[in-house]
Amino acid sequence: MLSEEASNGKRTLFRRMRAEGGCQKVRGKFCFAVLAPARMQRAGMAARGGALAAIFGLLVAACQSPAGRPGAAAPVPPAKITITTGNLRFTSPAGAASAGGPVVTRSAARALVDKRPDRGIDVSVTGGRLVRVSAVNSAGKPVPGALSAGGRDWHADWALTPAQAYHVTATAVNPRGRMSVTTAAFRTLTPRRTFSAMTSLGTGQVFGVGMPIMVTFSRPITRKAEVERALEIWSSKPVTGAWYWMNSTQVWFRPRTYWPAHTKVRFEAHLKGVQGARGIYGDANLIQRFRIGNSLVARASAATHHMKVWWNGHLKGNWPISTGQPGDDTPDGHYLSFAMGNPVRMNSATYGVMPGDPGYYNVLVYDSVKFTNSGDYVHSAPWSVAEQGFSNVSHGCVNVAPAEAAWYYDHSVLGDPITIVGSPVKGTWGDGWTIWFLSWRKLVAGSATHMMVVAGARGSQHAPALVTLPSSMRLPAAG
Numbered sequence: 001m002l003s004e005e006a007s008n009g010k011r012t013l014f015r016r017m018r019a020e021g022g023c024q025k026v027r028g029k030f031c032f033a034v035l036a037p038a039r040m041q042r043a044g045m046a047a048r049g050g051a052l053a054a055i056f057g058l059l060v061a062a063c064q065s066p067a068g069r070p071g072a073a074a075p076v077p078p079a080k081i082t083i084t085t086g087n088l089r090f091t092s093p094a095g096a097a098s099a100g101g102p103v104v105t106r107s108a109a110r111a112l113v114d115k116r117p118d119r120g121i122d123v124s125v126t127g128g129r130l131v132r133v134s135a136v137n138s139a140g141k142p143v144p145g146a147l148s149a150g151g152r153d154w155h156a157d158w159a160l161t162p163a164q165a166y167h168v169t170a171t172a173v174n175p176r177g178r179m180s181v182t183t184a185a186f187r188t189l190t191p192r193r194t195f196s197a198m199t200s201l202g203t204g205q206v207f208g209v210g211m212p213i214m215v216t217f218s219r220p221i222t223r224k225a226e227v228e229r230a231l232e233i234w235s236s237k238p239v240t241g242a243w244y245w246m247n248s249t250q251v252w253f254r255p256r257t258y259w260p261a262h263t264k265v266r267f268e269a270h271l272k273g274v275q276g277a278r279g280i281y282g283d284a285n286l287i288q289r290f291r292i293g294n295s296l297v298a299r300a301s302a303a304t305h306h307m308k309v310w311w312n313g314h315l316k317g318n319w320p321i322s323t324g325q326p327g328d329d330t331p332d333g334h335y336l337s338f339a340m341g342n343p344v345r346m347n348s349a350t351y352g353v354m355p356g357d358p359g360y361y362n363v364l365v366y367d368s369v370k371f372t373n374s375g376d377y378v379h380s381a382p383w384s385v386a387e388q389g390f391s392n393v394s395h396g397c398v399n400v401a402p403a404e405a406a407w408y409y410d411h412s413v414l415g416d417p418i419t420i421v422g423s424p425v426k427g428t429w430g431d432g433w434t435i436w437f438l439s440w441r442k443l444v445a446g447s448a449t450h451m452m453v454v455a456g457a458r459g460s461q462h463a464p465a466l467v468t469l470p471s472s473m474r475l476p477a478a479g
Helices: 004-019 037-042 046-064 224-229 402-410 440-445
Strands: 024-027 030-032 080-085 088-091 103-105 112-114 121-126 129-137 145-147 153-156 165-173 179-188 193-195 197-199 213-217 231-235 239-247 250-255 264-269 275-277 280-282 286-292 296-301 306-311 314-322 333-336 339-341 344-347 362-365 368-370 377-380 398-400 417-421 451-456 459-464
Touching: 080 165, 080 179, 088 179, 121 129, 121 165, 129 145, 129 153, 197 286, 213 264, 224 231, 224 250, 224 275, 231 239, 231 250, 231 451, 239 440, 344 368, 344 377, 362 377, 368 402, 377 402, 398 402
Parallel strands: 103 179, 112 179, 193 280, 296 417, 377 398
Antiparallel strands: 080 088, 080 121, 121 153, 129 165, 145 153, 165 179, 197 213, 213 250, 231 264, 231 459, 239 250, 239 451, 264 286, 275 280, 296 306, 306 314, 314 398, 333 417, 339 368, 344 362, 368 377, 451 459
16 A cells, blocks of 8 residues: 555656646556656656655556456567577577567578588477478479478478588478568588499380399498488389398399289489488489289199299199209299290300210200399290100200290289299399298398388378288298
8 A cells, every 4th residue: 555645646646647647548547658657757756765765666566567457468488499400500599589570581691501401491480380381492392391280380301412502491480470580591512523323224114023123323321321211212013122222332222022913113312412322412312103014823733744824813734844854943932034035046055065075955945034143934834845744954044835935924023922842952132033032020120220110192101011911911831
């Protein structure tokens, strides 16, 4: 409670301020004024300095404090945006909210250099949510990325292209809907050393259901997981598989089971800016499209002297054959066709049996489909028809009667599975396209990420590998 003297002084102050035009209504009945010292003296304030100072402090507090208004809310600071790219970070300043429009923060006028384009772009926000992120290069091409659920983060999908300028604009709102905008401008480094990639898959070609995607790099890769995560597959039919590093310069993708017949596939290596080894960055992306054709699967038994052939899942035939004679046994294994010829000259001198030596031959062989580097084919063999179905008399190839061999050749493409069973000799890893020698567990173990790849019409993603294979997806049984 104010004393009577203080109350009288307060009324005198209000009257004097109104009379001299110094009282301006701010909120409700409270006002705020600044009086010159001379006026304060004329009002008699000097004599009542202590009481009036207390009144003046109350008036100022009532004017400035939201608490002076019943139900007034506390101020909410603007959302704080952080743009991170490689070694650079652009952050909007944090502070209390003030009246007015959106908070806009711009990066330095001079473009900075991002020395780690392999890390891409990350945008995050605190005290709000992101509503829009735009990242473009100097040509105006957008950088693909995704906003997380709830708008807390935005991440670029891939690494950034070296020696390229970029501009990023991020917009966020705080809980009161107030907008904040932060921009960043920078340029990625120009690397001294680069690497590239190639594949033997020809654009538009048709392959068999066992065909792997084979990628070869121009330099040894030591950061295999980073490179592997930059590889993407689109498949018109759902496919699960895994990447397998054959060595430091080759990585192959193989489905868990054979590709579905008539699948359209697009492969893209987003290698620009990826750091494949210390200080070595990808300088180009790689895109390839191909198609899986009809399903042609063959299983030849050296024990029963017959070969079963499935065409689009239906048993076409169980043909009499003759495989390698003792000492030249056709080795067991899950192979793929990788070369074809009609005819092919087969000369024993290529593996050391010269003219005049026992077992020497030099002949043209028709309807030949190759499945090992050491020279094994499925081919026409009219000279061994009598033995086909009964005994093994070849030099290692699978001998088939001319009519069946011609049908098989005419329906073959590269990547058709050819499995040999019942032989006393096991196949050798690397003797042909032997990626199907691997169990699913071993295939995933050869991945740098140890993850499986789930591909579909919208692209691919990595996922924890499942070990148990449903019975409906297993390979045809031997027999």
